Amino acid sequence: MTMASIRTIAFWAAALLFSSCSQQQVESEPEVYSFQVPANFPQPVFDTHNPMSHQGIELGRKLFYDVRLSANNKVSCASCHQPQLAFTDGMQLSKAGVSGTALLRHAPAIFNLAWVNNGLFWDGGSTNLESQVFGPLTAHDEMAQNLYELVDELNAVPAFVSAFQNAFQEPVSSQNVAKALAQFQRSLVSAGSKYDRYRLNQTGGALTSDELAGLMLVRQKCQGCHTGELFTDQGYHNNGIDADFSNTEHEGLYTGRYRISYDLADLGKFKTPSLRNVALTAPYMHDGRFTSLEDVLDHYSAAVKPSATLDARLPASGLNLSAQEKKQIILFLHTLTDLGFTQNPDHHKPQNF
Amino acid sequence: MKRFLTFALAAALFSSCSDDDDNQIVTPVTPGEMSLTLDARIGNEDFALNKDFAVAGQTLNFNKLRYWVSNVVLVDTKGAEYKVPDSYFLMEEVSDLDLSGTINDKMTYPANKRETITLKNIPAGEYKTIKFGIGVDSKYNDNLSLRTGELTIANGMSNIAWMWHSSYLFTSVGGTVKKGADSKAFTAETGLNANYKTVSIDLPTPVNSSTSKGFVLNLDVIKVFDGIDVMANPAINAMTAPLMSTVSTNYATKAIIFGSEAK
Numbered sequence: 057m058t059m060a061s062i063r064t065i066a067f068w069a070a071a072l073l074f075s076s077c078s079q080q081q082v083e084s085e086p087e088v089y090s091f092q093v094p095a096n097f098p099q100p101v102f103d104t105h106n107p108m109s110h111q112g113i114e115l116g117r118k119l120f121y122d123v124r125l126s127a128n129n130k131v132s133c134a135s136c137h138q139p140q141l142a143f144t145d146g147m148q149l150s151k152a153g154v155s156g157t158a159l160l161r162h163a164p165a166i167f168n169l170a171w172v173n174n175g176l177f178w179d180g181g182s183t184n185l186e187s188q189v190f191g192p193l194t195a196h197d198e199m200a201q202n203l204y205e206l207v208d209e210l211n212a213v214p215a216f217v218s219a220f221q222n223a224f225q226e227p228v229s230s231q232n233v234a235k236a237l238a239q240f241q242r243s244l245v246s247a248g249s250k251y252d253r254y255r256l257n258q259t260g261g262a263l264t265s266d267e268l269a270g271l272m273l274v275r276q277k278c279q280g281c282h283t284g285e286l287f288t289d290q291g292y293h294n295n296g297i298d299a300d301f302s303n304t305e306h307e308g309l310y311t312g313r314y315r316i317s318y319d320l321a322d323l324g325k326f327k328t329p330s331l332r333n334v335a336l337t338a339p340y341m342h343d344g345r346f347t348s349l350e351d352v353l354d355h356y357s358a359a360v361k362p363s364a365t366l367d368a369r370l371p372a373s374g375l376n377l378s379a380q381e382k383k384q385i386i387l388f389l390h391t392l393t394d395l396g397f398t399q400n401p402d403h404h405k406p407q408n409f
Numbered sequence: 410m411k412r413f414l415t416f417a418l419a420a421a422l423f424s425s426c427s428d429d430d431d432n433q434i435v436t437p438v439t440p441g442e443m444s445l446t447l448d449a450r451i452g453n454e455d456f457a458l459n460k461d462f463a464v465a466g467q468t469l470n471f472n473k474l475r476y477w478v479s480n481v482v483l484v485d486t487k488g489a490e491y492k493v494p495d496s497y498f499l500m501e502e503v504s505d506l507d508l509s510g511t512i513n514d515k516m517t518y519p520a521n522k523r524e525t526i527t528l529k530n531i532p533a534g535e536y537k538t539i540k541f542g543i544g545v546d547s548k549y550n551d552n553l554s555l556r557t558g559e560l561t562i563a564n565g566m567s568n569i570a571w572m573w574h575s576s577y578l579f580t581s582v583g584g585t586v587k588k589g590a591d592s593k594a595f596t597a598e599t600g601l602n603a604n605y606k607t608v609s610i611d612l613p614t615p616v617n618s619s620t621s622k623g624f625v626l627n628l629d630v631i632k633v634f635d636g637i638d639v640m641a642n643p644a645i646n647a648m649t650a651p652l653m654s655t656v657s658t659n660y661a662t663k664a665i666i667f668g669s670e671a672k
Contacts, residue, residue: 183551183575183576184552186552187551187552187554194513202512203512203513238554
């Protein structure tokens with residue numbers, strides 16, 4: 057830290073001490089954002105003391121794309137969560153972090169997180185978006201950001217100072233960074249696929265006979281876990297991609313949900329990802345091991361590995377799908393692609409920022 | 410100087426504003442101040458860092474003792490409760506702590522001893538019971554973006570990685586344990602919502618807030634390990650759930666007793 061930045065910090069500490077709790081007669085109140093629940097979706101339940109506002113979401117969007125959030129000012133959240141890929145990165149294990157080393161897990165998609173009520177991350181190790189964000193911000197292999205310097209850096213940008221005031225009527229703070237990012241991410245709703253139009257009897261919603269056959273197969277064979285309109289039960293299952301969970305390296309990273317629950321029944325269980333936009337989110341699984349949907353279907357069909365915690369919904373010998381069934385399932389999975397979501401300019405990097 | 414600034418800043422950044430919407434606060438008539446001291450001890454001796462304490466055939470030498478005290482409540486003789494607003498306090502006795510890699514690659518937390526809290530704006534009254542939590546209640550524990558009292562993720566009493574569901578460490582005590590020629594480092598950490606425990610201490614005689622300066626409670630650190638062989642279990646944390654639960658219960662039911670009225 058330079059002397060100048062110490063001065064800046066001292067100044068802001070003083071500013072914070074003197075102004076943060078007083079009623080400020082400043083700008084207008086943030087405009088309440090009314091979260092629209094898609095007609096075919098369940099009601100989301102989130103109560104994180106972080107009411108969504110248009111200003112909060114817009115600020116979160118700016119932060120999401122801003123490389124100032126990383127130690128070397130080269131990495132943003134979007135380095136690993138790109139909108140056109142439903143906020144994944146197309147990599148098996150990203151090296152986009154500050155350390156340049158490969159992460160140990162594959163970057164999951166970010167959408168419909170307003171419905172996530174049973175833990176974030178592949179093992180559910182984080183409770184909600186407001187707390188989760190401190191993980192990537194500070195992890196040495198992701199953004200490695202010093203949270204004090206972050207506040208300093210954001211305060212150096214007048215547009216941010218006023219954006220924080222407008223969104224929270226408070227100065228820049230790392231807590232408000234977390235809240236804004238959470239609001240933006242919670243606003244990312246994907247419910248505009250061909251499948252949704254089919255469900256809602258809208259024009260452009262006619263499924264072909266193969267797609268319909270695929271839908272029926274998915275309902276029978278997949279929706280025990282990839283449940284309902286969200287195509288996930290938010291639960292943790294062992295879907296048979298591994299059978300040996302004795303590797304306890306990296307603080308139990310390969311043991312799945314077990315490292316959170318310390319319950320042997322959870323060995324090798326990972327969070328069920330949504331199947332929405334899955335045609336855009338290759339490679340697949342928590343370690344990105346499968347490069348194509350064909351590989352995924354080959355796994356479920358004939359390569360399931362039996363173990364003590366293998367989910368009862370999957371026969372130890374696999375689902376034994378015919379070539380045609382696999383093809384139909386994949387055709388159906390493509391109807392879950394929501395280009396209106398991935399191309400929505402409101403979700404992309406803001407202009408002139 | 411630099412360090413001091415950083416921590417003054419930490420206090421301002423992470424705790425300057427409270428987010429307390431669900432406390433019903435009695436408006437004090439003639440508000441007063443009272444102190445609450447938690448005097449750390451080892452049996453009858455005063456607790457100290459870097460000092461050998463011989464206990465039950467082994468020698469303990471501590472390098473840190475840290476825990477959150479939260480949601481302080483005073484109960485008056487009629488049974489009415491006064492909830493001290495924004496009461497989240499970090500109690501500690503620590504040498505310089507290396508917190509590198511927590512929220513900053515290089516960071517030292519300066520040595521500190523803090524056993525006393527000042528409870529402000531206490532309504533005048535006769536109080537017979539004091540209650541408080543050890544740790545952080547689920548509303549704040551589950552949400553690191555909320556601010557109240559002294560809660561902060563910047564002092565090493567939180568875990569923003571996976572093991573604790575991105576939440577606070579409730580208590581943390583550590584040092585070295587020796588038995589014969591054997592010597593080991595040990596730490597006992599607690600956290601997770603199920604281990605948030607409330608302590609309730611009845612005062613031997615009711616205390617009048619306008620004449621009394623406050624209370625001293627005794628925290629016997631040895632009782633924190635009641636029923637646990639430290640030599641055999643030198644690392645207590647989320648991975649050792651039953652031991653962590655024992656330690657949490659010990660803090661709440663065994664380790665803290667009434668000491669005296671503050672002078």
